[in-house]
Amino acid sequence: MPKNGYFLPCDVIVILHQKILNITNMKKFLLSLVALALSCGAFASAPVYQWSKLIDSHLQQDLVSKVVVTTDGNIVSLAHFGSSSDTDGIEFDGVQIATGSATTSSSDNRNLLIIKHNAATGERMWNIYSKAGYIDVSSEGSIIATRDGGLLLLLNARSAQVSPFTSPMIVDATGAEIEFPEWNTSVAIYNQILLKVAFDGRVEWAKSIAMDQLPVPNASSGNSVNATTNGVSPYALAEDEEGNIYIGGNYRASMILTAHLNATYVFTPRNIDTYNGDSQRAAGGLYIIRLDSEGNYLNHLRASGTLTRDQIKVITVGGDKVYFAGNVRGNADDKLTIGGKSIVLENSYDGILLGCASRDLKTVDYLTYIKPHLTGTKTSNSTKIRALDLNGSSLYLIGGGQGGYSPANESAAKVISSSNGLEEGWFIELNASDGSWKNAVNNATNIGAYLGSFVYNGNLYVYGYRLNAATGCFLDEYSLGSTERMARHNLVLAGGAPTGYGMAFDPKSTRVVFCARGNKAFKMGADEVETAAPTGWGGVVAAFVMDPTLAGIENVAVEAENGLKIAAVDGAIMVYATQSAPLTVTDMNGINVVNTQVQEGETRIALPAGIYIAAGHKLAVR
Known part of the structure; x- marks a missing residue:
């Protein structure tokens, strides 16, 4: 068996075997073919390393959080980079491609960076960046490829820490500068930005969603005494077949949206009776809003009930249904109602909400509560939802955290649980038609998480990481419907202690792309191809193919x-x-x-x- 763990393709094995067969003995030949086919089918399909690219500046804030495959088969990465002056920039393949914003803060400013990569080589085709404002994509915001060949982004942005405050400024691939003249610049307040990008990197339109700037009623110190500076956390973004847009997250201040003819809709938050403006404190209510293809308000799901916090982390559109998942936390017997369907919390820990609605958001088909549990001597848990992937009749809810989970109303022991009170990866398979529990896996790899999945050749591949140079980022392979892992494929090793982020899969070319972060040279794939070392902390985008024979088509x-x-x-x-x-x-x-x-x-x-x-x-x- 070669070092990289790959086996010869089945057709090659069959041809070699046929050369030494006595062809006159047809029965033996047919039996041999059957045996070979069965044995070939038992071998795991290992991803083959293709290329990797560092995204790295001389400062410490560089990170790649997400990757998507565009309709032309190429790759787009979503990142941010650090700057302390307006001359600080970031290089790609030895060429400076962007400069960031100045800041008077002791911490580096974070600047948006979007790169379109040639799928076959990873080379930059174009890029977009921000040169004013603060845009952090490490845990908030999202990017999707749109059906017209372009991109859509949901971002959380504020003014950079400079005087005077200005609106964010985004520079597209043509050099055009996009500002937001309606932006409140009296204080550094976070607003959401929707950005529609064309195939060639032109920004087609950009909209900000204004947040209430009134003081936080319960604040006793800090900026929140004067204004609600951090009143929204946007996480989820999706598009349906007609180009309508879905956004979701958590909000803690009034949110203002506009529809056609400048009609205005004001959203009033829930769960803020004791909120004091602390961004580390759980508070606020969920939102799921439907917009048209130009970002105009159409409809939203209406939620009621008093919890500590509820939020939407992921939205997936499949056919005429919208699936969503997020966190719910409150007290036992707290009730959350959305569109006439309800869940009741069973304890005060960080649980999970799963739901399904019609595409127009006028009907909710079901809500499912996934009950959280404690592990060992811990007195709290953590739930980090990373993806909601639809495959056939199953939804794969994917994430990481510390604690355990079971279906609602389960008085027995938790079904899955992390070990030793450390964060580990998990996925839960649910029935897409009614939200019922089917299977669940905890990967027992701490400290780490599962981040996303795809299906190839009848198997489920789940991307994850362990904060350890020897394990790094990996693909775990499962048979569909099974909780037993068939194989683990190493992807990104070394890098100090690499942290995994987003992934994307292109079934046409079988190319799968991952992003990670580290502070030393990375080693890629089973053959451990070494990259250059980042200057400090840097991001890496890496491409692999499941079937190398399909990866050469120029899209x-x-x-x-x-x-x-x-x-x-x-x-x-x-x-x-x-x-x-x-x-x-x-x-x-x-x-x-x-x-x-x-x-x-x-x-x-x-x-x-x-x-x-x-x-x-x-x-x-x-």
Whole structure:
């Protein structure tokens, strides 16, 4: 068996075996084929390392939190980087690509960084960054790839600690500077930002969601005596098939949204009777809001009941349903009602809410309460929800924390639990149709978490990490419906003690991309390919493929002939032209399927799924 643990592909084994068979004995040949097929199927599919890229400045705040696969098959990473002056920047592949904001704080400012990477090489195609304001993406905010080939971001932002305060400023891939003239600059208040980005890195539109700036009624010290500076925690973001947007999180101050014709809607928070403005204190109520494709308010789920805190951490859209999950904490017998459905808390620990609603948010199908438990001699628990992945009829709720979990109304011992009171990764499989419990796994890898999942070749792969250089970041492999781990595949080792963050999987190319953070050189994959060391703390984006034979399709040509930019998206090829130009598209047999003159701007050419040659580049339409 080779060092990397890979086995020869089944077809190669069969061919080699056939060479030494007595072909005249057909029965033995067929039996051998069956045996080989069974044995091949038993072997785990190990990811093959492809590339990695460091995102690192000379300061300490660099972090990559999320990655997504765009409709053209390329990769986008969401990060922030540190700065103390407006000349502090960040490099990528030895080239400075952004500068940040000055700050008078003793801690570095955090600046937004979005990079689009070529999927095959990791090279930068374009980037977006913030040069004013403070934007932290380590635990709040989100990014998704949109169906039109672009991106949508939900961010939490405030003015940087400079005088005078200014609104955040975002610089897109064309160099255009996006400001927010409506921003309250009398004090550094957090507001949500929605950012719609086109395929080529242009910001199509940007909106801020204003928060009430009145003082926190129960505050006795600090900035909260004068204003609610930190009144919202945005976490969840999703899009449906019609381009409608869903956002979710927790809010502790009034939130103001606008609809068409500038109609205004004011959301009043719950669970703030004893809130004093301390960001470390559990308080506030959940929100799930539906917006149209331009960020205008459409509808929201209405929640009632008094708890200590409830919040939405993840939203997933599947067909005509919206699935959501988050944290609930209060006292035993506290009741939370959403859309006519209710849960009742069974203790005062940090539990989990799971729900399903219609896509228009007018009907709630079910709410499920997952009961939290304590471990050992601990007097509290922690619940960190990282993902909610829909696969077939199952929802996989994924996260980490310290403590245990069981279905509601279970008086017996907890079903899964962390060990030794340390944070460990877990996933819970639930029935998507009614929210009922199916399976659960605790990975017993401390200190760490599970972060996301995908399904490939009938197996479930779950991305996780342990805060340990020898274990690092890994993929655990399970048979669908099973709680027994088949294999663990090492991905990102060394790095000091690497922390895992987001992941994304492209089923078309079988490419899976991970991000992590560390302060020493990383080692990638089973063969431990070593990266350069970050200057201080740095982020890394790493790509692997499950099937290397499928990873070579070129899904995008950034710069094609005649000044064209071309991308393959779902059901079409998108063409971006700076002037009128001829375009011919052929199939793989050399037959012309499109022969046209595209005009300046954006042109969508609808095509069935397949491989095409356009402007000299091979593109895969899904």
